[in-house]
Amino acid sequence: MSESKQITLSIPEVLAITPKASGWRVLPDGQRIWIHATAKIELTAILFGGATVGAYATVGDDATVGAYATVGAYATVGAYATVGDDATVGAYATVGDGATVGDDGSAKTESEQT
Numbered sequence: 389m390s391e392s393k394q395i396t397l398s399i400p401e402v403l404a405i406t407p408k409a410s411g412w413r414v415l416p417d418g419q420r421i422w423i424h425a426t427a428k429i430e431l432t433a434i435l436f437g438g439a440t441v442g443a444y445a446t447v448g449d450d451a452t453v454g455a456y457a458t459v460g461a462y463a464t465v466g467a468y469a470t471v472g473d474d475a476t477v478g479a480y481a482t483v484g485d486g487a488t489v490g491d492d493g494s495a496k497t498e499s500e501q502t
Contacts, residue, residue: 445461
């Protein structure tokens with residue numbers, strides 16, 4: 389039997405899997421992410437399996453969207469910001485540069501994360 393290997397893909401590789409259209413992207417390791425066709429995701433952003441990015445949402449440079457997290461329509465996740473696992477950024481909301489919305493729904497700025 390062959391060993392299974394964890395696969396990490398960059399955003400350009402994820403977007404190359406299917407044409408630019410709304411829908412699930414099924415990654416080679418079986419994980420899926422949902423990206424709306426109008427969403428803007430910077431090339432250095434990281435999205436984990438089960439993440440959802442809505443219409444006209446923006447995910448900034450080096451931002452992280454955790455497993456099963458949701459970024460709502462027109463929402464913005466700033467550069468170096470983190471949306472934790474299972475967290476939700478509602479429609480039109482903004483997570484500022486370097487801020488974190490935690491797994492438990494709490495929000496912290498970079499200076500509060502000690």
